[in-house]
Amino acid sequence: MLSEFSLIERYFSQPAAAFPSTEHGPKATLGIGDDCALLAAKRGQHLAISTDMLVSGRHFFPDVSPWALGYKALAVNLSDLAAMGAKPRAFTLALSMPKADESWLEAFSEGLFHIAKQYGCELIGGDTTGGPHVSISITIFGDVPAARALRRDAARPGDDIWVSGVLGGARAGLGIRRGEWSMKNPADEAIAIKALEQPEPRVALGIALRGIAHAALDLSDGLAGDLLHILKRSKVRATVNIDQVPRSGVIAALPPAAQVRSILAGGDDYELCFTAPANARAKIDRIGKAQKVLLTRIGTIEGLAASLAPASLAPSGTPNDLPAIDWRDNTGPVSFLDTGFDHFHAD
């Protein structure tokens, strides 16, 4: 068995040429192999930092393709940078696994570096260790001017609510991988699996939305739960029209209720959900066209009822002085509570 040190050196050291200098100048001053990596400060930029842990059997199937796992482990972290409007720069990787399986490591690192190179994000440090199962922790770093970062607490009453891409595809992929669902058309299965295993982080979109969108986050757990994070931190409510939420074509054959669950609580789509003032609609449409990304308005941010006034019940059935989502469709209010989605969650 290779020593831990050798593992890092062998599979995770990339030639410097793989990560050429950018307009920021050279990237990490000192990478893998010392006690710490050194990252230069950039004038006028803050460092956006996010960390995630993926555990075998919980976040991925133990027999998942290691290439796809390496790809997705970094993709979900890049998605956090996208949700902040930050430009990817570097990441660290901590990896535990039962034994040093060289063919697994080779495929994992290929998937990881495939997307790392695509987004110019350099591995600058890591730790590999033995452990009873595979777990992966990535911490990612990006650059963003602090005043233009897309925060969760910046939604304002009157804002439109937007989502990128289509939702529900990753949930369909999960159903297929679990052996619960199958599709008549093999091409649809491939699309669903790709949505689950190779999500495309919306990095360019996040950067383009700096100074235009107010609040943003990425959809990892599902729209119903994730949008609530924006509402709670911004102290606002939302009305969302379910019929306007763009659906992946691969779920069109499901019963209507299953379609709704997939798009609102399926999770793992890693699209952006953001809010922006109505006067930004033309700009946002232009960004979507330029980047060839579907951008759809699905609802509106509303203020809380003043807390001094007696709270009445909103269409969702929740007191109207608390952050919550009032769901509707093209015919009127829909009566389920947000919490009703919990047991549909992919976890």
Next chain:
Amino acid sequence: MLSEFSLIERYFSQPAAAFPSTEHGPKATLGIGDDCALLAAKRGQHLAISTDMLVSGRHFFPDVSPWALGYKALAVNLSDLAAMGAKPRAFTLALSMPKADESWLEAFSEGLFHIAKQYGCELIGGDTTGGPHVSISITIFGDVPAARALRRDAARPGDDIWVSGVLGGARAGLGIRRGEWSMKNPADEAIAIKALEQPEPRVALGIALRGIAHAALDLSDGLAGDLLHILKRSKVRATVNIDQVPRSGVIAALPPAAQVRSILAGGDDYELCFTAPANARAKIDRIGKAQKVLLTRIGTIEGLAASLAPASLAPSGTPNDLPAIDWRDNTGPVSFLDTGFDHFHAD
């Protein structure tokens, strides 16, 4: 069971007052609760970044005190900053555990924040998730002027080799915790357990050595293996006198061979090993006195034999044109090979 989001909020959100502004100004601009934390760049400083993963059953006993685990998880990362000469600033935490055990989490977070506050290091982001066992991944951030960072590749022929503190205590603590060793004096047992479970990261020492020491690292795996990292990256050899390596008093009753194994291959002491030119001896002695830290010279850095000359065997038995350690004691060369320590390693 609490949701993952609530876990972070409940146990790992600290009031801002716990981490007052320092001479650097306010710390993180945006902490836990958004997609990313934002960390301001500091003029003239690089960000030193290190990441570690600790896995139950491998790096700690499953029944370890959660307070001690929280303390040590951050201590070992602070030690990486110390080894770089970096001033601690912030960290992220990713934690997986089988179920949300609130009393465990409370004690873990108390130990974690005890040392975090001691070193002014703020938790700025995290991820908690379910998983079959406890694993902990911390990424830590510190500030250091790049030109004064203590790198592993900066040792030069003629440098003295120094270590801080005493070695072997943590290995004794491991023996006690494993039930393999016991000590006549309960006070010695307490010292050994503390060396294992509550190592003191040498942060102030690392900062004081900026611009004085050439190379440095922290002793996590044991002197014999760790010093080799400096030698390989600096392309030099070392001669080390085993009789000069300072030993923890708690191993004095062990057979001589077990003492040597404990100090050279025991690991987990988290003392600093550094190299410095001979003309820095007086300065280093003053630093040790001022900080009340024992600093001991244990050997000398030597150049490799020129690779064009025919390599001959050094006292260690290794070719003298390759990085290696020539061990000696007060009577002369000691004949074991570096690799002979591998099977004594605490892993």
